[in-house]
Amino acid sequence: MNSRLDTNVLVVGAGPVGLTLAMDLASRGVDVTMVETRRAGEPPNVKCNQVSARSMEVFRRLGIAGKIRATGLPAEYRNDVSCCVSATGAELSRIKLPSRAGRLRGEDGDDGAWPTPEPTHRINQLFLEPLLFAHAAAQPRIRILNRTQFESFSQDAQGVTALVRNLDSGERTSIRSGYLVGCDGARSTVRRGIGAELAGIAQYQRVQSTWFRAPQLLSLLPGEPAWMYLAFNPRRCGTMMAIDGKETWLIHNFLYNDEPDYDSIDRDWAIRQILGVGPEFDFEIISKEDWTGRRLVADRFQNGRVFIAGDAAHLWIPHAGYGMNAGIADAANLAWKLAAVLNGWAAPALLDAYQAERQPITDQVSHFAFNMAKEVSQQRREITADIERHDAVGDATRAAIGKEAYDLYVQQQCCAGLNFGYFYADSPIIAYDGHAHPAYSMGRFTSSSVPGCRAPHVWLRDGRSLYDALGDGYGVIRFSSAVAVSGLVAAAERRGVPLSVLDIDDAEASELYGRRLVLVRPDRHVAWRGDEEPAAATDLIDLVRGAHAGASPREHRVLAQT
Numbered sequence: 001m002n003s004r005l006d007t008n009v010l011v012v013g014a015g016p017v018g019l020t021l022a023m024d025l026a027s028r029g030v031d032v033t034m035v036e037t038r039r040a041g042e043p044p045n046v047k048c049n050q051v052s053a054r055s056m057e058v059f060r061r062l063g064i065a066g067k068i069r070a071t072g073l074p075a076e077y078r079n080d081v082s083c084c085v086s087a088t089g090a091e092l093s094r095i096k097l098p099s100r101a102g103r104l105r106g107e108d109g110d111d112g113a114w115p116t117p118e119p120t121h122r123i124n125q126l127f128l129e130p131l132l133f134a135h136a137a138a139q140p141r142i143r144i145l146n147r148t149q150f151e152s153f154s155q156d157a158q159g160v161t162a163l164v165r166n167l168d169s170g171e172r173t174s175i176r177s178g179y180l181v182g183c184d185g186a187r188s189t190v191r192r193g194i195g196a197e198l199a200g201i202a203q204y205q206r207v208q209s210t211w212f213r214a215p216q217l218l219s220l221l222p223g224e225p226a227w228m229y230l231a232f233n234p235r236r237c238g239t240m241m242a243i244d245g246k247e248t249w250l251i252h253n254f255l256y257n258d259e260p261d262y263d264s265i266d267r268d269w270a271i272r273q274i275l276g277v278g279p280e281f282d283f284e285i286i287s288k289e290d291w292t293g294r295r296l297v298a299d300r301f302q303n304g305r306v307f308i309a310g311d312a313a314h315l316w317i318p319h320a321g322y323g324m325n326a327g328i329a330d331a332a333n334l335a336w337k338l339a340a341v342l343n344g345w346a347a348p349a350l351l352d353a354y355q356a357e358r359q360p361i362t363d364q365v366s367h368f369a370f371n372m373a374k375e376v377s378q379q380r381r382e383i384t385a386d387i388e389r390h391d392a393v394g395d396a397t398r399a400a401i402g403k404e405a406y407d408l409y410v411q412q413q414c415c416a417g418l419n420f421g422y423f424y425a426d427s428p429i430i431a432y433d434g435h436a437h438p439a440y441s442m443g444r445f446t447s448s449s450v451p452g453c454r455a456p457h458v459w460l461r462d463g464r465s466l467y468d469a470l471g472d473g474y475g476v477i478r479f480s481s482a483v484a485v486s487g488l489v490a491a492a493e494r495r496g497v498p499l500s501v502l503d504i505d506d507a508e509a510s511e512l513y514g515r516r517l518v519l520v521r522p523d524r525h526v527a528w529r530g531d532e533e534p535a536a537a538t539d540l541i542d543l544v545r546g547a548h549a550g551a552s553p554r555e556h557r558v559l560a561q562t
């Protein structure tokens with residue numbers, strides 16, 4: 001052992017989740033050390049393509065959304081999803097999504113009317129991660145130790161001591177931190193270290209994935225090129241995505257249950273069936289990225305001062321393009337809480353709310369993704385030779401499959417519910433008021449100010465996004481300046497809780513929120529609402545900063561109403 005480093009928070013793993021967590025912590029004044037086995041800026045495997053609106057909102061707060069939106073597919077390349085017999089064959093239906101330049105021009109699409117300052121963005125993880133890495137590495141509060149492997153930790157009442165090893169020199173270093181967060185992916189060492197077990201389905205599906213180069217493919221695609229092609233033919237169904245919008249593509253061949261090994265099916269043959277090309281078509285395989293579809297969620301996300309987030313805590317089939325996005329939501333949820341405790345205005349019990357909030361939500365998303373996987377597998381299995389007939393039966397089959405595919409995939413590609421619908425229903429730091437949270441599905445949601453829901457986004461009269469105006473701490477939105485907030489402001493000041501007051505004079509927004517006062521957390525979830533400030537304002541402030549974390553949700557209600 002050679003040296004010892006000290007830091008507020010040690011983050012293991014500089015994937016998208018670890019990098020987001022580190023940037024969010026640093027933006028709140030927390031010093032972070034990251035350890036990562038990969039080289040500085042080394043891109044990951046080609047996998048995730050969809051950055052959700054919710055993740056883009058986080059990136060907006062961190063000042064990197066613009067850079068991300070400026071990268072990915074060529075500016076005018078549409079993000080459409082084409083349901084087809086094969087990528088070069090007949091199109092059955094199309095989900096319409098603007099290009100990134102189109103988004104900036106305000107063009108509409110099937111996800112057009114979303115209440116967000118940052119619509120979804122398609123960019124492969126290959127391009128996204130180096131951007132996140134460069135941004136994080138430029139923050140003075142973040143120290144990234146590349147080619148460094150986390151090995152083990154021990155914790156005591158004051159902090160955590162981790163042992164890490166430099167993979168090039170073999171040198172071992174001990175790192176002492178207040179908290180440790182494992183963002184170290186599916187095979188997480190930290191998860192094992194906290195004694196967490198993954199529960200669910202360890203293998204639902206095998207997927208043969210291939211990243212390839214074929215510069216001539218773009219010119220063979222019928223009509224305007226789409227970002228994603230969903231091929232339905234009786235020989236092979238599969239998905240192809242444009243990676244650079246020019247010459248590289250990723251193809252997923254979903255194996256059936258009676259094809260138990262990745263090599264059960266001839267890869268070259270399957271690719272040609274999905275593309276709809278013959279043996280003369282040339283392509284070069286860049287890499288094979290085969291993966292297993294699972295539905296697994298850890299039974300605990302925390303042990304004392306140690307937490308897990310992202311793939312370390314949950315894994316599922318990336319239907320709806322969620323996985324990374326759920327991990328980024330974990331990071332945004334945990335960062336402000338860790339910062340609040342480290343900055344001294346929250347009780348350590350605030351941190352218990354992380355698992356109470358994120359574990360049920362990720363479990364729920366895992367079921368959404370799994371149920372969707374079952375439905376799309378069923379559809380693939382039912383494709384018959386009729387889809388390629390050149391007669392009325394063929395026309396009718398193509399129309400029916402096209403509609404069915406559109407209805408299934410629009411929920412995933414325009415997953416408004418996963419973005420905006422989820423709510424924290426049983427949190428120790430939310431003052432519930434007895435009103436039910438509106439139900440949501442993968443594709444649908446209802447904006448609501450019921451405590452636990454995402455504070456509905458509105459544009460302010462001066463053109464600002466509500467979220468930009470709310471700032472980094474807690475915010476009270478006041479829809480009538482006649483209502484006093486001085487008690488809340490004074491209580492927050494007494495406890496050192498950062499709290500701003502935002503007056504909104506807008507009848508539509510006021511109707512949407514349904515209360516004259518709404519307390520919004522740093523992660524934009526509603527913590528409390530009412531028409532008057534509570535008489536016991538200090539109790540409410542103590543509740544939301546974790547000082548009453550032992551109380552039951554019913555007691556919270558009493559506290560919030562007194």
Ligand SMILES: Cc1cc2nc3c(=O)[nH]c(=O)nc-3n(C[C@H](O)[C@H](O)[C@H](O)COP(=O)(O)OP(=O)(O)OC[C@H]3O[C@@H](n4cnc5c(N)ncnc54)[C@H](O)[C@@H]3O)c2cc1C
Pocket residue numbers: 012013014015016017018035036037038044046047048049050051125148149150151183184185186188189209291309310311312318320321322323324325326327
């Ligand atoms: C084909 C495919 C498509 C996908 N599409 C989407 C999509 O469209 N949208 C979406 O949201 N998600 C998608 N996902 C899921 C997404 O890729 C993952 O959820 C995401 O990468 C998880 O990020 P992470 O930071 O938690 O983990 P990872 O990306 O796995 O990062 C973990 C990091 O930790 C490092 N590490 C591991 N162990 C150690 C150690 N002991 N010491 C130091 N460092 C360590 C690793 O090197 C790695 O950099 C897809 C996944 C697949 C397979």
